[in-house]
Amino acid sequence: MNAKMTQTSERLGQTTNSSGKRRRVIRIVLTAGLPIAVLLLSFTLGRYSVSLSQMADIFRARLLGLPDPGPDSVSTVLFNVRIPRIAAALLVGGALAAAGASYQGLFRNPMVSPDILGASAGAGFGAALAMLLSLGPGGIQLLSFLLGIGAVALTYSIGSLVSRRGGAVLSLVLTGIVISTVFGSFTSIIKLAADPDNKLPSITFWLMGGLSLVGLDDLAILAPLVFIGLIPLLLLRWKLNVLSFGEEEAQSLGVNTARIRIATIICSTLLTAAAVSVSGMIGWVGLIVPHLSRMVVGPNYKVLLPVSALYGATYLLLVDDIARSALTMEIPLGILTSLIGAPFFIVLLLTGKRGWD
C-alpha cells in the first residue's frame, strides 16, 4: 500500500512539474513583460498620438539637456498631460489592489474589496460636500481624503465597541456595511441639495471616477501617501498569511493579531482614501486584481502582495488607456472598470481553481 502511495505521489510530482514549467512561463510573461508593454503602449495612445521613437528622442534630449526635438506640443502633451495621467493610473491601481489583497487576508475572505470599512463611501461624500461648498480641486481632494479616513475610523471605533464580546473581524465588517450605507445616504442628500445645472453634474461625474483632471500637483500628494501606506504593508506581508487562518490560530502561532490588524487597516485606508480622493470611485480593481494575482502566483503574501500591486497598476493603466482612446469622448474610468471587471470576474470564477471552501 505504501509503495502504491509513493508511486501515485511520484506521478503527481511529474504532472505538477510539467504544468509547473508552463505556470512559470505564464508568471514571467504576466509579471515582467505585460506591465512594460502596457506602459510603452500608454505613452503612444491618446488623442494626440506620439510614436515610440518620437518619445525616445524627447527623453534622450531631456536627459542630455538638449532642446526638445520636434514640435513643442508633443513634449507638452507628454510631460504635462500624458505622464502625470499614466503615473496616476499606476499609483491608484497599485494602491487599490494592494489594499484589497491585504483586506482579503485580514478578513479571511476572497470576496472583500478595499471599500469594505467605508473608505470609498466616506471619500465620495467628502468630495461631494467639497463640491457643494464650491471648494477648489485641492479642497475636494483634501476633504475627500479626510472623510475617507474618518469613515474608517468611525467603523473601527464602533466595531471595537460591538466586538468587546469577541468576534472582532465580523463586527468590523458589519459595522463597515452600516457606515458605508450612511455615508452613501449623505452623498444622496448632497446631490439632492446641489444645483442641478452645474454642481449636480460635476458631483455625478466625479463619483463615476476618472483620471482626466489629474495634474502634476495631485501627484505630488498622491505619490508620498501611496508609498507611506504601501511600505509597512510590504514589510508585514508575511504575517498576513498567518492572519488568514483566523484570530485564535494566528495568536497561537505567536502573532499579536490586534496590532497587525490595526496596522493593516491604517495602511489600507491610507491607500484607498488617497486613491479615491484623486480618482473618484473606481470599483472592482481591489477585488479582481488580487484574485487574478492569486491564480498566477499562489496565495502566499510574500509574493502575492507585491505582485497584486504591480498587476493593479498595470490593469488600471490599461483600462484608462481604453477610457481615453476607445471613443471620441472620454468614458468615465469607474464605469469601465466595472464593465470590464464584472464579466472578467465571472470568467475567473468559471475557469479558475477556487481554492476556498
Next chain:
Amino acid sequence: MLEIENLSCGYGSQPIVKEVSFSVQAGEIMCLLGPNGAGKTTLFKTLLSFLKPLGGTVKIKGQSTEGWSRQMLARSIGYVPQAHGAPFPFSVIDVVIMGRTAHLGLFVSPSSKDRSIADEALQMLQITYLRDRVYTELSGGERQMVLIARALAQQPDILIMDEPTSNLDFGNQIRMLEQIRRLSNRGMTVVMTSHFPDHAFLCSDRVVLLRRGLPFLAGSVKEVVTSENLKSAYGIDVEIAELTAATGQKVKTCVPLMRTGSQRLEELS
C-alpha cells in the same frame, strides 16, 4: 512541565470551570475528558491565553505565563486545532512554515533554515509526500497531520491538541494516537481532549475528567477512568473490561451499557 493551580475559567465573570489543578510532566500525555458543556474548550482556551483566567495560575517550567507576549507563549505552547478549511489554497509546506512565525521578527519572512525545519517536521510525521499538495484539497486526516507538523515546526515544549481524533475514521483515529505516542516518546509533552475514554487507555499517562456541577478529577488513567467516575460524568452505565490480545498485550476498554426498555420504565416511575 505544565502546572495548573486553582485555575478558574469562563467568559465574562461567570466561571465554567472552577478551581482546577493538575500538572503534566515532560514527555507525558494528558487526556482531558468530560461531557459536552463541562468546559473542556474553555479550559483549553485559557491554557492558550485566548481567555484570561478568572483565577489561579498556569505555569510552564515553573514560571507563571501571566503577562507573556504571544510570541513567548507560542515558543512554549504549540496548538493543534481541529482540522479545518483555509480561505486560500496554500501549499502544505507554506502552512507548515507558518509554524515558524514565533521565531521570526516582526518584518521578517521565513528563511531557508525555517524551510528545512518545516521539512523535518513533515519527515517526522512521515507525510513528506504531501509537501507540495494544496492544503485545502486534502482529506480531514491529512489536514490534521499537516496542522500537527505546523505545531512541531513551532518547536514548542508542550503540544495542545483539540480532539485530534475527531472527524477521523476508525483506522486513522488509532494511527493518530500512535503518532501522538511516538511524539511523547521523543520527549514532547502533550495535552489533548477526547470524547472517548478508550483513547485515555490507549495512549495517555494522566487524565483530567471534568464533570458538570461536580468537582474535577485528576490522576493516572487507572485512578480516574473507572466505571463510577464515567457514570458520574456522562450519566450512562459503563463497565471497564480488560482483555488479553493474541499478542499477549493487555488492553482495557470501556463498554457502555444501553438501558433496556423495562429499566427505562422503572426510571420514569
